[in-house]
Amino acid sequence: MTGKEEARNTRTIAVDLVARVEGEGALRVTVKGETVQDVQLKIFEPPRFFEAFLQGRHCSEVPDIVARICGICPVAYQMSAVHAIEQIFGLRVEGALRDLRRLIYCGEWIESHALHVYMLQAPDFLGYDSGIAMAKDHPAVVTRGLRLKKAGNAIMTLLGGRSVHPVSVKVGGFSRVPRRSELEELKDELLWARDAAIETVRWVADFDYPDFMLDYTYVALRHPDEYPFNEGQVAVSSGLQISANEFEQHFTEHQVAYSTALHCALQGSPYLVGPLARLNLNQEHVTPLAKQVLTNCTIALPLRNPFHGIIARSVEILYALEESLRLIERYEPPPLPAAPISVQPGIGMACTEAPRGILYHRYQVDGDGVIREAKIVPPTSQNQSRIEQDLRLFMPRLLHLPDQEVALACERVIRCYDPCISCATHFLNLEITREGAA
Amino acid sequence: MKKDSPHSSTIRIIGLGNGMRGDDAVGLLAARRIRQEVGDRAEVIEAEMAGVDLIDLMKGASVVILIDAVRSGKAPGSVHRLDASVSPIGGQVFSHSSHAIGVSEAIELARAMDVLPTTVIVYGVEVGNTEIGRPLSPPMGEALDQVVKQIIQECEACHA
Numbered sequence: 001m002t003g004k005e006e007a008r009n010t011r012t013i014a015v016d017l018v019a020r021v022e023g024e025g026a027l028r029v030t031v032k033g034e035t036v037q038d039v040q041l042k043i044f045e046p047p048r049f050f051e052a053f054l055q056g057r058h059c060s061e062v063p064d065i066v067a068r069i070c071g072i073c074p075v076a077y078q079m080s081a082v083h084a085i086e087q088i089f090g091l092r093v094e095g096a097l098r099d100l101r102r103l104i105y106c107g108e109w110i111e112s113h114a115l116h117v118y119m120l121q122a123p124d125f126l127g128y129d130s131g132i133a134m135a136k137d138h139p140a141v142v143t144r145g146l147r148l149k150k151a152g153n154a155i156m157t158l159l160g161g162r163s164v165h166p167v168s169v170k171v172g173g174f175s176r177v178p179r180r181s182e183l184e185e186l187k188d189e190l191l192w193a194r195d196a197a198i199e200t201v202r203w204v205a206d207f208d209y210p211d212f213m214l215d216y217t218y219v220a221l222r223h224p225d226e227y228p229f230n231e232g233q234v235a236v237s238s239g240l241q242i243s244a245n246e247f248e249q250h251f252t253e254h255q256v257a258y259s260t261a262l263h264c265a266l267q268g269s270p271y272l273v274g275p276l277a278r279l280n281l282n283q284e285h286v287t288p289l290a291k292q293v294l295t296n297c298t299i300a301l302p303l304r305n306p307f308h309g310i311i312a313r314s315v316e317i318l319y320a321l322e323e324s325l326r327l328i329e330r331y332e333p334p335p336l337p338a339a340p341i342s343v344q345p346g347i348g349m350a351c352t353e354a355p356r357g358i359l360y361h362r363y364q365v366d367g368d369g370v371i372r373e374a375k376i377v378p379p380t381s382q383n384q385s386r387i388e389q390d391l392r393l394f395m396p397r398l399l400h401l402p403d404q405e406v407a408l409a410c411e412r413v414i415r416c417y418d419p420c421i422s423c424a425t426h427f428l429n430l431e432i433t434r435e436g437a438a
Numbered sequence: 439m440k441k442d443s444p445h446s447s448t449i450r451i452i453g454l455g456n457g458m459r460g461d462d463a464v465g466l467l468a469a470r471r472i473r474q475e476v477g478d479r480a481e482v483i484e485a486e487m488a489g490v491d492l493i494d495l496m497k498g499a500s501v502v503i504l505i506d507a508v509r510s511g512k513a514p515g516s517v518h519r520l521d522a523s524v525s526p527i528g529g530q531v532f533s534h535s536s537h538a539i540g541v542s543e544a545i546e547l548a549r550a551m552d553v554l555p556t557t558v559i560v561y562g563v564e565v566g567n568t569e570i571g572r573p574l575s576p577p578m579g580e581a582l583d584q585v586v587k588q589i590i591q592e593c594e595a596c597h598a
Contacts, residue, residue, distance in 0.1 A: 053571060068458045068570075071487035119490060119539065119547075132543060135550035142551060146490060153491065164486050 076354030087348035107155030118145025173338030218277035273357025460572035461565035508562030515577030
């Protein structure tokens with residue numbers, strides 16, 4: 001083909017914004033004939049510099065600082081941070097304080113998942129271009145979704161002091177723990193929310209899903225006794241199981257020229273983190289009620305379709321509500337709101353399960369408790385290569401469509417991951433270049 | 439809610455933004471200053487990154503005044519006053535929010551669900567630097583004075 005012919009056969013599709021994704025960024029797709037040549041997820045905002053910002057700060061300041069990295073999953077950042085730092089000090093937080101950490105994480109999952117299921121992803125399946133358009137036709141459904149989210153907010157507010165950027169989490173525990181009566185007050189609303197979560201699973205199970213089964217490598221925490229939040233080994237669907245301390249030996253971040261976010265790979269290959277991976281790798285810890293609801297909806301695990309992420313997320317809302325009620329039921333206030341810490345120099349690592357998947361932190365602390373080095377690997381940077389891979393595989397079935405429809409379909413694929421680019425840095429314009437198209 | 443007081447709960451002032459991102463804190467700082475000056479003539483809320491929770495924050499008030507950072511290409515420190523009571527204010531100038539659901543979307547969602555307060559006024563302060571950890575840039579000082587003064591006047595007019 002001559003240069004002129006090639007130029008004539010090149011088709012470019014550009015979409016300026018992928019909506020309903022947390023943050024800002026862009027996607028560029030290059031297509032030649034019927035083949036997808038390249039998919040690049042680009043990140044626009046300045047690189048996240050929290051890792052540098054943390055250097056020189058006292059370890060006691062870390063939970064409040066990292067809570068500011070993301071307005072959607074601040075608890076995840078706090079939890080990975082405190083667990084990594086406590087590892088350095090040889091401290092294990094047990095009993096009621098451990099339960100409260102699980103509970104505040106439940107609040108965050110409920111809040112984050114309800115927002116994504118109802119306002120960000122459901123419009124894709126019901127044929128609306130936004131949650132606002134959907135709300136006009138389905139006000140009762142949206143009201144249910146917002147009330148569910150609010151049940152998560154209530155847990156966050158009680159335990160964290162406020163629903164955004166909680167302030168009570170500290171190394172060793174909390175600055176204040178609730179009275180039993182305060183937790184009891186949440187129960188009625190959480191019981192309503194549990195029923196609403198069952199309805200949510202039924203609702204999303206009825207959506208029409210594209211036939212798009214993939215052979216994923218899943219990565220999630222696994223714990224022998226429970227569905228994972230703060231503890232467990234990093235498990236890979238291939239069978240590999242490692243501690244957080246070994247994370248960097250297996251998972252490596254690399255820079256790509258088109259993005260200011262680092263891409264993370266498992267021994268050089270893309271992998272999936274988040275609700276789908278978590279649910280598939282922790283099936284035995286799903287509650288009997290959630291299992292029953294799934295069976296009634298004729299949904300069998302494992303889920304291998306990225307669009308089923310909304311089902312996994314809905315099941316996790318239900319799990320988090322059941323778990324919250326269980327934790328509240330057995331709560332007895334601990335003697336102290338936080339375990340005493342004895343500062344020691346060293347390096348500590350931790351992985352916890354953010355709503356969007358595993359979040360790795362590593363800190364080096366000196367003898368005065370000052371942070372010398374910090375490393376943070378958020379879930380969205382881990383999923384980025386996998387999103388690109390999914391788009392490569394999904395695009396061929398879209399190429400007969402007009403560019404605008406291709407772009408919208410790509411957005412729908414990206415939204416399956418609930419990417420939070422404000423964690424991984426930020427998100428999204430879409431540009432498709434078609435080369436050699438007729 | 440203090441229903442017997444003509445001053446309480448009918449006017450709610452909500453400052454939005456991210457306190458750690460330079461000029462993005464302007465709405466929060468304005469709310470803080472207004473709280474000191476209006477006493478019980480209005481409820482004042484500082485809400486970082488409210489998203490859809492804004493719908494709940496507005497609930498029950500008859501007049502809501504929102505203050506947020508905006509970016510529309512005008513000089514930093516410029517102050518916009520937009521009336522969202524009957525029609526959308528448009529999302530473009532509020533594109534600065536890192537949330538998928540920003541102020542204009544939350545307002546439209548409330549309108550779609552028929553729970554939008556009767557009067558919703560949005561004050562937008564044109565921002566300059568919003569990088570993490572940066573202090574407020576110089577033009578914000580004057581803008582803060584102007585927004586605080588205008589909103590207090592607006593509160594007084596409501597009670598006149």
